Amino acid sequence: MPAVSKGDGMRGLAVFISDIRNCKSKEAEVKRINKELANIRSKFKGDKALDGYSKKKYVCKLLFIFLLGHDIDFGHMEAVNLLSSNKYTEKQIGYLFISVLVNSNSELIRLINNAIKNDLASRNATFMNLALHCIANVGSREMAEAFASDIPRILVAGDTMDSVKQSAALCLLRLNRTSPDLVPMGEWTARVVHLLNDQHLGVVTAATSLITTLAQKSPDDFKTSVSLAVARLSRIVTSASIDLQDYTYYFVAAPWLSVKLLRLLQCYPPPEDASLRSRLSECLETILNKAQEPPKSKKVQHSNAKNAVLFEAIALIIHHDSEPNLLVRACNQLGQFLQHRETNLRYLALESMCTLASSEFSHEAVKTHIETVISALKTERDVSVRQRAVDLLYAMCDRSNSKQIVAEMLSYLETADYSIREEIVLKVAILAEKYAVDYTWYVDTILNLIRIAGDYVSEEVWYRVIQIVINRDDVQGYAAKTVFEALQAPACHENLVKVGGYILGEFGNLIAGDPRSSPLVQFNLLHSKFHLCSVPTRALLLSAYIKFINLFPEVKGTIQDVLRSDSQLRNADVELQQRAVEYLRLSCIASTDILATVLEEMPPFPERESSILAKLKKKKGSSKLPDMDDSRKNVNGSAEHAEDAEVASKVPSHTFTDNLSVNSAPSSGASLLVDVFSDFSSAAPTESSDEHFPRFVCKNNGVIYENQLLQIGLKSEYRQNLGRMYVFYGNKTSTQFQSFSTSVSSNDVLCSHLNVQEKPVDPLIEAGAQVQQILNIECVSDFSDAPVLNIQFRYGGTLQNIAVKLPVMLNKFFQPTEMTSQDFFQRWKQLGAVISPQQEVQKIFIAKNQMDTDVTKAKLLGFGVALLDGVDPNPVNFVGAGIIHTKTTQVGCLLRLEPNTQAQMYRLTLRTSKESVSQRLCELLSEQF
């Protein structure tokens, strides 16, 4: 086939594209584009009527410019004119422009629809296809209104060409997806089903997609498609591989059509008709048998196509969930894939087995693969595959293997990627609760979770362990003993202090008989953690102390002394101060009886679905999780389900945390256990900001965000691969901010490269006040994105959402390096010699600011490198060196910046031992001058 000069070369277009490709900088590109836009505009406006070719060429240029990412605000009219051209190529470009750049201008839509109407009526298959492609690509409501009734007619008309039928079928599918209400069902639907019998496999392929989409919405109308689909599938799977000619793909008969037919069958239950049912089973068995045959080709395309059909067949078998024999065969087949050398197949096998695990017929068969799955968890190199292994272990877990699976997940957690830790924590917490026969194991597991991954243990998890301990009196003594022991560790996670404070406050008496855990020892142990904790935890501990006064009169004096100290009674935090004052007063004036009543042991919590499960569902999307609901309600043997979770949960939790705060404002303490079950979601729009972000490349302090309510300032310091950022939130209003909370989010890629841990922040910010939050940052490996700080608070009645891109960039982890001229050049040459051209990155760019030597120097130093004087033979050039520290590696970087004051330009060259580092540093630094 002649390679070049296909069709109509548009010379002007090619030249223009070449020009753009030759542009050395973004600025030059913009300049070239603006020149072209001006040119095209003047051509379009000129008095001379343009011929079709020129019009086509200019429209095509505009399209190219748009696809480069620039805005286009004219040319639509010219494109519409092309639609009515007699020349195919002009019409084609017109349609392409309209498809990509559709404009809701009503006048134009009318013209476009007119042109489409003409082409649909033209009886010229090529023109009709163009029109149908355009409708399918745009798929707008206006088009649906205009054509939704014409297209079914075209689709089922006896004299329509095959290729037009194909386009019409998928065009209708698109309109049905975007505006289902406008696509009328009618007698055509019955005829569409019969397209499954069409001789032309292309027509069948397109029609199957359409029927599947329609059948999902109204299965009853398309019931007859089941028998036709089975018949068709049967003919395909039994055909010799050459029978289907060009529809055979790498020795696999019509793989796309097979997958689509199997998909269509998944809209329906197993066929009731016995002969149809057995015919389908035969098909599925044939597909399973083929998987065991030796491959007909070594090409990956062959195995992919074959296995695509196999996986879809397994999906259908799982969907039917009625043939134990097929389910077990499917499971065995997937078991083989678990150890396949292709990563893709291992991934899919793990994924598919997850659904198989929830079928009663195959659950046991899935369980036999436990060792393979555990080893996948330990050895797979790709985190997305490991994630699938975790999912599968979770799905295959039952009472018989829960201890093993929980233990394996816990040990994996120690080294797991940051991105999936929270999810594993939730899963372990759920499994431990669900399969706990004896609750001591449950308590041990949760405490282990806190020890291994305390930062990832969300409130839901530790609330839940407290609920369970409160509700089950057989485990309370054990829990008290275990937390007491765990608290002995010199450094323990704050979540453990919370659990410990709560449990000892309730059940410390159960272990007080042992002199090693006497009341005073318990109190001293808790209090030794007090000063390291955040305000909400301290509030909880104060409540534990007053509970101690009730439980152990002998330590009353000691605790009163603590409460009476200035650091409590005059604490700057209003909640802590209030608690100290009230608890102290209560302990002085209340009689023993009153104290005992007020500080009575917590009543059992009403039973409800675990909030952990809700959280996991939210995280994963419920569809992906096997149903784990059955026995979870039975924490204390009652299956009663609280109808009104909100009210029910407030009663017991208030007794503990807040019953003593007289005029309790919405406080940190109040939310401790109340919020467990209420879902804090809000529809308030998020204000996001990254405008100040570039300013922080070369400096560490300043204001990152400001609006009318809030100002956010930053101070940060970095050492090697670690950083600490102090974030200051200033309330600019004369009203208090309530429920102030923050979270740092990173996208999936970033969170495996950068670890940001946030310290708690005060939930209240008084009018005009400023609070500080500390973020600890760890650079695991080089990265290019930035984490986002999400801030939420209530101001007046409304919930405010703000998202700020945090200025944590790769260059923050620079350590400057001094070196001599000789060393520098030697290293520079070394990096030059081994490269791979990517290790050197060079960029030439126009100066955006005045070219001042001192400013440049300051910026380079701020960027993090050491400036090396007297290295470059040309004294106006800057040369710098530094090392990027990450947890995994260190990357040496050399850079050279050559200003050219005459041209007002710079040339920046970076050589590092790692391509991605060179790239990122160059991007960051070149924006600074």
Add this chain to the structure above:
Amino acid sequence: MQFMLLFSRQGKLRLQKWYVPLSDKEKKKITRELVQTVLARKPKMCSFLEWRDLKIVYKRYASLYFCCAIEDQDNELITLEIIHRYVELLDKYFGSVCELDIIFNFEKAYFILDEFLLGGEAQETSKKNVLKAIEQADLLQEYINDKLSRSVLPPLCLQ
């Protein structure tokens, strides 16, 4: 399929096809995010990944990444072969296709895609039939012989 993106190893977008209605801003955001995510992955890694509530299927041919977003129920392996068949179509049409062919003849790349996929679904999987449709169209065009300077890049090397 919700969309298909072709981009280079340097992260330059070469082709974008959207089968769901999205604003330009949203499209740009998705593109930026996905290009970064995919480029950050090592060779030998699995060709599938979860992204938002979609599944991403991607494959690299020489300097170009082909990346499709499909829904939860869709078949990953057949999508991988959709990518391959599209590369075959381009290859057959251009004759050892390379990135430059797609840059300079972007409109052709779109036309071929439209013959192969419509509304995000396979319309015609026979290579012969797709190319026949495109060639018929080419025959309708006035023939301007114009040799472009071509091929400084390696072909996309079909395996």
